[in-house]
Amino acid sequence: MPASKQTIENVRHNLQLDENLHQHKKGWIIQKTGWAVLYAGLILAALGLFGTGVMSYRTQARNGNSIKYERFLRYESEAEMTFDIAEVEDTITLQIPQYYMEYIHLQSITPLPLGNQTIDGQTTYFFKGRGTASIHCGLMAKKAGSVTSTIVVNKTPFTITHQIYP
Amino acid sequence: MNPVIRGIIIYLFLMLVFRLSGKRTLAQTTPFEFILLLIISEVTQQALVGEDYSITTSLILITTLIGTDLLFSMIKQHWRGFEKVTEGSPLIIVANGRMLQHRANKTRVSEEDVLEAARNLHGLERLEQIKYAVLELDGSISIIPQEAAE
Known part of the structure; x- marks a missing residue:
């Protein structure tokens, strides 16, 4: 007989015991629902709803340039953001709003920029290059919440959003 | 945080x-x-x-x-x-030497678990020697032997 069709045995006993069978039956139904929610959460987590997975990875491409980043981050967890730039003539500029850096700490930039400047809340990093180039940024989420920001790579704007879990 | x-x-x-x-x-x-x-x-x-x-x-x-x-x-x-x-509350899983199978299935307690508790607590050898087995709030199994209940 399937478990769902089983009728729970009633017992006459002389123990001083508040068995409350009705509550047990309700509890088993809630338990099954809870398991379903737990496993659903687990599957979503494996897929990347809470970061590091197919649901989290995003790629945007424009004018031959592209950005790869993670949509979902966790507080103080590390992540990577990569810019692939085509047709570099001499210099690469990477412009990141300081508002973005309130949420995301740039732990590393590879290759190292030649210099940087901050004007009107925008920090611009300068690189030397020719042909195609990739810039890797090591990130760490420093503040929980949602941050949407426009990062400009060689005059190509990319609007990205991170959802940072606490 | x-x-x-x-x-x-x-x-x-x-x-x-x-x-x-x-x-x-x-x-x-x-x-x-x-x-x-x-x-x-x-x-x-x-x-x-x-x-x-x-x-x-x-x-x-x-x-x-x-x-x-x-x-x-x-x-x-x-x-x-x-x-x-x-x-939650305690639940009887064995009554008068008989395993209450549906209750045991729901709580994931096997006959072996009950017999293990019976051996450990009272040195009992068989299920028939158990009057009641109760699954307690902490997940342990209490055993009341037949002779003790009588």
């Missing part, structure tokens, strides 16, 4: 998960399950403390966990219904 809020969230989440997983999860029935509990405690510790190893945080977290537990125990004392929701 504020350590007090972090402590309360972890406390409530653990309570919910252990309640959903059933009484037997806490019973440490096998060495592996015992190790699993140790791993859970290690992961919990990391989630609670994070990178902040200061004494202040430790004191705040200890106070938060004990305070939350104290608050819950006071609510349970004043409102019995809350206790039944958070901790």
Whole structure:
């Protein structure tokens, strides 16, 4: 007989015991629902709803340039953001709003920029290059919440959003 | 995140998960399950403390966990219904030497578990020697032998 069709045995006993069978039956139904929610959460987590997975990875491409980043981050967890730039003539500029850096700490930039400047809340990093180039940024989420920001790579704007879990 | 809020969230989440997983999860029935509990405690510790190893945080977290537990125990004392929701109630799984199979299936208790408790607690040899076996709130199995009940 399937478990769902089983009728729970009633017992006459002389123990001083508040068995409350009705509550047990309700509890088993809630338990099954809870398991379903737990496993659903687990599957979503494996897929990347809470970061590091197919649901989290995003790629945007424009004018031959592209950005790869993670949509979902966790507080103080590390992540990577990569810019692939085509047709570099001499210099690469990477412009990141300081508002973005309130949420995301740039732990590393590879290759190292030649210099940087901050004007009107925008920090611009300068690189030397020719042909195609990739810039890797090591990130760490420093503040929980949602941050949407426009990062400009060689005059190509990319609007990205991170959802940072606490 | 504020350590007090972090402590309360972890406390409530653990309570919910252990309640959903059933009484037997806490019973440490096998060495592996015992190790699993140790791993859970290690992961919990990391989630609670994070990178902040200061004494202040430790004191705040200890106070938060004990305070939350104290608050819950006071609510349970004043409102019995809350206790039944958070901790459940005992359940008879063997009556008059007969395994109540549907109850046992629902609570994931096997005949072997009952016989093990019977051997450990009373040196009993067979299921027929058991008057009642009760699955307690902490996931352990209490055994009342036939002769003791008579």
